[in-house]
Amino acid sequence: xxxxxxxxxxxxxxxxxxxxxxxxxxxxxEARLVTVNASIQLGRRPLLGLTAADLVVLDNGVQQTVxxxxxxxVPLDVTVxxxxxxxxxSALKGIERDAARVTSFLRPTxxxxxxxxxxxxxxxxxxxxxxxxxxxxxTTIGGWSAVHDSIAAALLVPAEPDCRQLVVALTDGGDNxxxxxxxxxxxxxxxxxxxxxxxxxxxxxxxxxxxxxxPYLIGQPDLRALEEAARVTGGEVFRESAFGNNRxxxxxxxxxxxxxxxxxxxxxxxxxxxxxxxxxVRIKGRxxxxxxxxxxxxxx
Amino acid sequence: MTTTLRLPVTLVLTxxxxxxxxxxxxxxxxxxxxxxLALYDRGVxxxxxxxxxAFAAAPTSVETFTRAADRWMGSGFSSTRRRLVAxxxxxELAAVLSNWSAGPALMDAGRGWLSGSAADxxxxxxRAAIGAALAHGDTDLVLALRDVQADAPRIMPSYRExxxxxxxxxxxxxxxxxxxxxxxxxxxxxxxxxxxxxxxAIDRHVKSLKRGRDGRPTVQLPANARMDVASAERLxxxxxxxxxxxxxxxxxxxxxxxxxxxxxxxxxxxVVAAExxxxxAVTYERLARPDLASLELARALDSPASPFVTYSxxxxxxRTFERADRLDxxxxxxxxxxxxxxxxxxxxxxxxxxxxxxxxxxxxxxxxAGALRFPLTPDPMKIYGGxxxxxxxxxxxxxxxxxx
Numbered sequence: 171x172x173x174x175x176x177x178x179x180x181x182x183x184x185x186x187x188x189x190x191x192x193x194x195x196x197x198x199x200e201a202r203l204v205t206v207n208a209s210i211q212l213g214r215r216p217l218l219g220l221t222a223a224d225l226v227v228l229d230n231g232v233q234q235t236v237x238x239x240x241x242x243x244v245p246l247d248v249t250v251x252x253x254x255x256x257x258x259x260s261a262l263k264g265i266e267r268d269a270a271r272v273t274s275f276l277r278p279t280x281x282x283x284x285x286x287x288x289x290x291x292x293x294x295x296x297x298x299x300x301x302x303x304x305x306x307x308x309t310t311i312g313g314w315s316a317v318h319d320s321i322a323a324a325l326l327v328p329a330e331p332d333c334r335q336l337v338v339a340l341t342d343g344g345d346n347x348x349x350x351x352x353x354x355x356x357x358x359x360x361x362x363x364x365x366x367x368x369x370x371x372x373x374x375x376x377x378x379x380x381x382x383x384x385p386y387l388i389g390q391p392d393l394r395a396l397e398e399a400a401r402v403t404g405g406e407v408f409r410e411s412a413f414g415n416n417r418x419x420x421x422x423x424x425x426x427x428x429x430x431x432x433x434x435x436x437x438x439x440x441x442x443x444x445x446x447x448x449x450x451v452r453i454k455g456r457x458x459x460x461x462x463x464x465x466x467x468x469x470x
Numbered sequence: 471m472t473t474t475l476r477l478p479v480t481l482v483l484t485x486x487x488x489x490x491x492x493x494x495x496x497x498x499x500x501x502x503x504x505x506x507l508a509l510y511d512r513g514v515x516x517x518x519x520x521x522x523x524a525f526a527a528a529p530t531s532v533e534t535f536t537r538a539a540d541r542w543m544g545s546g547f548s549s550t551r552r553r554l555v556a557x558x559x560x561x562e563l564a565a566v567l568s569n570w571s572a573g574p575a576l577m578d579a580g581r582g583w584l585s586g587s588a589a590d591x592x593x594x595x596x597r598a599a600i601g602a603a604l605a606h607g608d609t610d611l612v613l614a615l616r617d618v619q620a621d622a623p624r625i626m627p628s629y630r631e632x633x634x635x636x637x638x639x640x641x642x643x644x645x646x647x648x649x650x651x652x653x654x655x656x657x658x659x660x661x662x663x664x665x666x667x668x669x670x671a672i673d674r675h676v677k678s679l680k681r682g683r684d685g686r687p688t689v690q691l692p693a694n695a696r697m698d699v700a701s702a703e704r705l706x707x708x709x710x711x712x713x714x715x716x717x718x719x720x721x722x723x724x725x726x727x728x729x730x731x732x733x734x735x736x737x738x739x740x741v742v743a744a745e746x747x748x749x750x751a752v753t754y755e756r757l758a759r760p761d762l763a764s765l766e767l768a769r770a771l772d773s774p775a776s777p778f779v780t781y782s783x784x785x786x787x788x789r790t791f792e793r794a795d796r797l798d799x800x801x802x803x804x805x806x807x808x809x810x811x812x813x814x815x816x817x818x819x820x821x822x823x824x825x826x827x828x829x830x831x832x833x834x835x836x837x838x839a840g841a842l843r844f845p846l847t848p849d850p851m852k853i854y855g856g857x858x859x860x861x862x863x864x865x866x867x868x869x870x871x872x873x874x
Contacts, residue, residue: 290852291841292846322823326837327839348819349815349819354820355823357827358823361827
């Protein structure tokens, strides 16, 4: 069973998993297993030790029963996107070294994927266990940037059972050659279980010439779409400068923070399966706790 | 009377071996460019291509290459053939250079070796050379700026204008007319999305500009303003000359209308009609006339089209449909684009969100995976400014064929 995807769950499974808790079937007997990554904090510290009984989850305003809560133990599938559109080839040589450093923050059960983005999206490291990872560095660089496509590619991966997905994009936000429009990027983000975190890097010197660009595809750095995409997944936007412009430190921070978040799972009950579902997560009796979680999902 | 020279078999064998050794030693002494020239000359293209890519990836010294080529040309029996081989290798090398800075000088060297070549061979050489220059974004090598801007600063004497050189020799060749139009199109490049100013809007603007001339800050014509030819010419009248930015903005509109005319002329030639129509549509978009662009896109495939053109037309139609919220038509258009160039990233990532939105996520995932498959498929939308590479590929293949 792919437990990371809001897949269809038959009514029988629902009845055995949350026996006696299914409300009257006012909707079709399709139910979905929904996974929610939730970062729960008191001030700047994670709030530890919560159980299903401490959590209130609303799906389109209807309270759901959390069937499972995991914390820190679930393996991670991490995709790191590196924007190389303004880099030199020699700078690319550092990718292998950087990827090796990122693996040092990961556990043996975690997996890592590395995408590089310039005019095209390149898969330098396919999703693989950290021990078997090999890096295929690009041999040429185009000067444009398909950042939206790279994030779409990262979010459009099949989810593996019993793991959760984190996408970390290191980018200045500039995009001038993506097929994915900013609006569509947000739509894809709405339909994913992955958490998207943007590490906003310094703005590189955009290629000034527009000779090879299409007017349709010309774009200026526009963080709004990226911020919105991150927000709907429960992720956020960091500035690289907050980490002394050290990208690896930024990635380490993002991974650690994500690891310390909760994974909640519930089977939808009492809601129309199709369409957009708003999700709200609260902590019982802790109004002082802040929760950052995906804002919803698209039910198809 | 015929004299037959009879040599003992052992002596013949010894001489043969000695000659082979000398030849081998000489081959070992050959420089890398000479090796490339020899491989091309012998038609060993697989190995040639492999060595060429490695050679082009390293910093290329034009002087080293031309010196080696001169040496190689002087050492053979047929200097005419060797000159053609050298000319062909320069353009093959230029096409795959990782750093284009050596490209123009290489081309010039190759062009110098063209003399004495058959007309059709020279035609293919120019097609390949201009194709390579465009693929590397070097419109200067193809067309001088003064062709585009009457008021352009004086250009360096080394300006090459290959399109004009080729057209002087082959005045009716539609490829060179297309190349010239593409170079013109790219030299009229503008950023950002254009905004159409109709006659009334221009009038209102001119009035507001005039009101502001008494020392107060004036309202500038937006840099992305586009207008018809009459309005642009009106703004360029001497009495308007001191209005801020008018010359710049009106000048862009006029240049884009010249591009329109060039592509309209080329639409009459069936060989290049499809690409000319595609580019005409893009130019209309840049003039903020999506209505005219849509009409051209709808008829772009009436003439035979390469996968580059077919993909681009369907992709852009998909974009148009998407803007009009005609999502089923957009999906069909993106699928047709991918039918022409499978796994191309722009269309794959344009189609994938439509599939996700209609609960076909698995297909979207598969599409995304295909688009990342190594080696990546060159995407026509990302190389649009380089022209259709099939022109260059075809010319390079024909040169090889001719020389065998």
